[in-house]
Amino acid sequence: PAHPYTRGLVRSYPAICRAKDLQGIPGMMSHGLAGCPFHDRCTQRIEICKTEVPLLEEVRGRLVACHRGGIVPLLEVRELSVSFGSYPALSGVDLTLYEGETLAVVGESGSGKTTLSKAIMGLCQEESGEIFLEGERVEKRDASFYSRVQMVFQNPKESVSHRMTVLDAVLEPLNVMRRGSPEERVARAKQVLRQAELPVNDRFLAKYPHQLSGGEVQRVAIARALALRPKLLIADEPTSALDPSVQAKILKLLLNLQERMGLGILLVTHDIAVARKVSDRIVVLLKGRIVEEGATDEILIGAGHPYTQTLIESASERLDPGEGGGSLELAPARSRIEIKI
Ligand SMILES: Nc1ncnc2c1ncn2[C@@H]1O[C@H](COP(=O)(O)OP(=O)(O)O)[C@@H](O)[C@H]1O
Ligand code: SF4
Ligand SMILES: [Mg+2]
Known part of the structure; x- marks a missing residue:
């Protein structure tokens, strides 16, 4: 889908062959006549969307009625x-992550996933190449960059300080970026x-990380990352240390945060089943x-x-109850081909 509304519809429908579904579209249908009919619910709307109806125009070989030419790139790595x-x-490495989507970076241990995440964040010393955020080339990682990523x-x-x-x-990111008054910062932290x-x-609120479960610490890390209302969240194996129910x-x-806020997620995982x-x-x-x-x-x-x-087969072996030790007839990826035929 090239239009944000089409993507919302596609994501909402329970499909037999698709992996990521039942996500929904935030908000309710608007009955106003002005502007783009999707503007109340669109996470990439701009001012003009409220007042002017977009015309159906050709965008990359498709017809899309959107003032922004359809779903926009959020992060481009070149x-x-x-x-x-x-x-x-x-x-x-070249990749593009669009507004409000989850792009999974999959690979075995040592393939460079963490290095990629850190390089985007500007945490690797020697890097070459270009990074664009919301269409603008990132020259330095400043406050404006870290409020968005x-x-x-x-x-x-290890990443949430034990002190x-x-x-x-x-509160720390809100304090560092001096967002609002002290009371507003506490209110935002609680929210x-x-x-x-x-x-x-x-x-x-007064607990220390060692007094929390693994799942709780991970939620605190997510809350901390979201405090500044970023557009993009880079999540490096966010669930690999957690048991399956917490994962x-x-x-x-x-996914809920993505649906509500249009959060773009770069999800790093060694597990293609999670990516799926x-x-x-x-x-x-x-x-x-x-x-x-x-596409996934x-x-x-x-x-x-x-x-x-190979990655798909090794994930399928884990799901396979045993017969034939990972026989491809039982592998989800292959059985989906049979359904399609
Ligand atoms: N700071 C570092 N110094 C030297 N080598 C490193 C450093 N960080 C990662 N590497 C190497 O770079 C490769 C990719 O590592 P990493 O990005 O952590 O992989 P992944 O996250 O996919 O497991 C590995 O071979 C690793 O040993
Ligand atoms: S015109 Fe604006 S509100 Fe409508 S889909 Fe495009 S970006 Fe979203
Ligand atoms: Mg890693």
Whole structure:
């Protein structure tokens, strides 16, 4: 889909062959006559959307009625390379993440996923290439960049300081960026903790990370990352340290936030089964290079690169109850081909 409303409809429908569905569209249908009929519910609206009806125009070979030419790119990475000494951890990586979508970066351990996340955040020392955020080239990572892009790190227990209480951890980005008065900052911290489905009573706010469960610390890390209302969240293996029931809750939470706020999510995972459930598109990383990129359904149904197929097969083996030890007849990706035929 090229139009945000079409994407909302596609995502809402329960489809037998699709992975990420039942997500919904925020808000209610507007009955106003002015402006774009979708503007009340659109997460990428601009001023003109409220007042002028967009005309149906050709955009990249499609007809789309949208003042912004359809769903807009949020993050563009061009020819990004990172080396550690003589070791090329990332080589010429190109990717585009659109407003309000989840792009999964999938690859085995050591393929460069964390390096990619950190390089986008400006946390790698030697990088080359270009990064564009909302169409503008990122020259330096300043306050404006970090208010729009935030990251949840691979290990929440290490990324949330053990000397900070829950409230302090979530207040910190608001204090650093001097957002509002002290009272407004506390109100925002509580609001974002509630969005992350955490309690906001004094007892919980005064807890330290070691007094919380793994799932709770991860929610605090997510609340902290969302406090500044970023447009893009980079989540590096946000659930790999959690048990499956907590993983499910955290992934659903991210999808809900995406639906309500139009949050773009770069989801880093070694697990293609997780990517299948929550991503719109997938890029596959192997030894620091992208070897495949495409819509999640297309990649899961017919992976073009043998490495992607290996990732799918190893995830399928985990799901396979045993017969034939990962036989492809039982693998979800292949059975979906049969359904299609
Ligand atoms: N700070 C570093 N110094 C040297 N090598 C590193 C550093 N960080 C990562 N690497 C190497 O870069 C490669 C990619 O690492 P990483 O991005 O952490 O992979 P992933 O997150 O996919 O597991 C690995 O071979 C790793 O050993
Ligand atoms: S960006 Fe504006 S014109 Fe395009 S769908 Fe959203 S509200 Fe409508
Ligand atoms: Mg990693």
